[in-house]
Amino acid sequence: MDHAGLGRVGTEERVRSVLLSAEDISRSLRRISHEILERNSNALEDLALIGVLTRGVPLARRIAANLRVFEGLDVPVGSLDITLHRDDLDGAEPEVGASDVPFSVAGKTVVLVDDVFYTGRTARAAMDALLELGRPAAVRLAILVDRGHRELPIRADHVGKNAPTALEERVIVSLQETDGEDGVVIVGR
Template identity: 50%
Template sequence: MAENRQIMDELAIRRALTRVAHEIIENNKGVEDCVFIGIRTRGIFLANRVAQKVNEIEQVNVPVQEIDVTSYRDDLKKGNKLHAASMDANYIENKKVILFDDVLYTGRTVRAAMDLIMDQGRPNMIQLAVLVDRGHRELPIRPDYIGKNVPTARKEEIIVLLHETDAEDQVIIN
């Protein structure tokens, strides 16, 4: 039986998100015209935490919104898309969208999120921030901001626990 091994504790997660906040500010020359979108469930909590860090650094409130990509998944039958929670097109129109997810694996969740965003409006660009990049991409998707690279075997699992949903902060490999 595989043994759970902690690869990030609360302090490591906090440091990684602080670094991501600084990188976002630097790469975008500030956060003017930036909006953060977090993929449900844990991506929204990461987006909120990074937005708080950006506010501490720049004294600017970056808008944050949550999306649920369930109805955009490619394993649903065509024509069977459920109504996704929509956002105001002005929220993303001509903005720099920074999309947040907890773990990047095949890239399919991110592709679904980009499809949903593009159906809602036309951002100037979409950037991707992830807490953990574990590799094994099936689509040509690459994150712009990475908390931690964790090479894994396909049979392994990365589990992200956050205070908001799990009462603790840690990342585990199983």
């Protein structure tokens, strides 16, 4: 990883470690895909993936592609903007993206997909946004990196990499679709 997609690193921060390479991300997503298949083997026709904007969406699409390769399964994929469901909006006008869930979630097992799991507040906001669309039979959570420091009693069902971090550190995920390369780094001051 040449760090070209790491424009989100602050001027006073430095890369402390490379957590996942492009191949590590691919391997983690293959494993998550297999776990999803195993956990839902008796109801694969009712499975759906919804990525949390921004980087959860390409991860959900990659998992869907894996499911197609592994089982010939065409799982619907949607995208979810959780901005208006966040509890940390500071009064500034939020930048709202467009959710796109072109299927009914009612009665489905929906796997919410995101890049980094931290306090649990994003997952809670995603569940709130999802429930506005209907009542799924079950909601699962697939995460590329779990960095710890939970503030809410929520845990992921499928995790690519557990990476305990210090509170002052940040985990930055770069994906080909959004940043021009794949990789995950930990940065800090």
